[in-house]
Amino acid sequence: MKTEQRNILAEIVERRLELVAQDIQNKPIEAVKAEIDSERPKRRFFTALKQDFDAINIIAEIKRRSPSKGIIKESVDAAETAKIYEEGGACAISVLTEPDYFNGSLEDLRSVKKASTLPVLRKDFIVTEYQIYESAAANADAVLLIAGCLEDRQLSEYYHLAREIGLDVLVEIHDETELSRISDIDPRIVGINNRNLKTFETSVSNAISLASKLERYQLPVALSGINTIADVQLSKNYGISNFLIGESIMRSTSPVEFIRDLRGKQ
Numbered sequence: 420m421k422t423e424q425r426n427i428l429a430e431i432v433e434r435r436l437e438l439v440a441q442d443i444q445n446k447p448i449e450a451v452k453a454e455i456d457s458e459r460p461k462r463r464f465f466t467a468l469k470q471d472f473d474a475i476n477i478i479a480e481i482k483r484r485s486p487s488k489g490i491i492k493e494s495v496d497a498a499e500t501a502k503i504y505e506e507g508g509a510c511a512i513s514v515l516t517e518p519d520y521f522n523g524s525l526e527d528l529r530s531v532k533k534a535s536t537l538p539v540l541r542k543d544f545i546v547t548e549y550q551i552y553e554s555a556a557a558n559a560d561a562v563l564l565i566a567g568c569l570e571d572r573q574l575s576e577y578y579h580l581a582r583e584i585g586l587d588v589l590v591e592i593h594d595e596t597e598l599s600r601i602s603d604i605d606p607r608i609v610g611i612n613n614r615n616l617k618t619f620e621t622s623v624s625n626a627i628s629l630a631s632k633l634e635r636y637q638l639p640v641a642l643s644g645i646n647t648i649a650d651v652q653l654s655k656n657y658g659i660s661n662f663l664i665g666e667s668i669m670r671s672t673s674p675v676e677f678i679r680d681l682r683g684k685q
């Protein structure tokens with residue numbers, strides 16, 4: 420008999436919606452929109468990824484804990500971590516802002532943006548339009564949209580809204596069904612998650628096999644489970660140049676050297 424797998428993604432999304440409802444009580448959407456500075460300095464996430472063919476671009480992630488691994492690093496100073504990532508040559512910084520399962524916050528994102536000169540990606544479970552405006556108000560340069568937790572209509576609306584207000588978008592997929600669901604929005608940056616967010620099963624070959632199915636002009640980013648130089652090199656051999664890495668960098672005793680090693684630089 421097959422036991423039903425607890426769907427963690429659905430649980431996180433349910434909780435996220437509750438938290439956003441509280442945020443809206445505290446600060447209505449009009450107030451958030453008013454906080455967006457149209458003159459804010461924009462750093463292009465897309466450009467950071469579009470380097471030469473030989474490059475290995477690392478988006479280094481600030482991730483305090485995760486539902487699959489528990490606490491990854493006890494005390495984390497987001498601003499200091501961002502500076503270290505930049506020193507190692509990361510091309511962009513991803514900041515987990517989900518509070519309950521990842522111990523993140525928009526405060527982390529704001530301080531990372533101030534402390535570094537790199538583009539900053541807001542990594543969260545974006546399931547409302549409110550969070551998109553909130554991302555721009557917090558000075559994010561890009562947002563993540565996860566196909567697995569959005570309906571087609573939401574995916575398209577949020578994608579276009581984010582682009583309209585000047586945010587780049589990383590659209591995350593995990594399998595071929597999700598790949599076909601994003602063909603209408605035709606995103607320029609496609610994150611391929613090696614981890615199944617419903618079951619946490621992880622395989623680095625997932626990004627490799629799906630990347631070959633993207634359009635030529637779409638930039639693949641391999642997400643999750645990349646722990647070693649060999650993992651990076653393997654994907655690179657299959658034409659993937661962009662990697663989003665959290666846990667292994669967070670756990671490293673010398674992240675500057677580790678990021679350099681992953682990039683194949685001295």
Ligand SMILES: O=P(O)(O)OC[C@@H](O)[C@@H](O)c1c[nH]c2ccccc12
Binds near residue numbers: 663
């Ligand atoms: O820590 P890892 O295995 O290097 O993974 C980083 C990143 O890919 C992962 O944090 C992630 C990918 N997609 C997500 C969606 C929500 C939250 C987290 C994620």
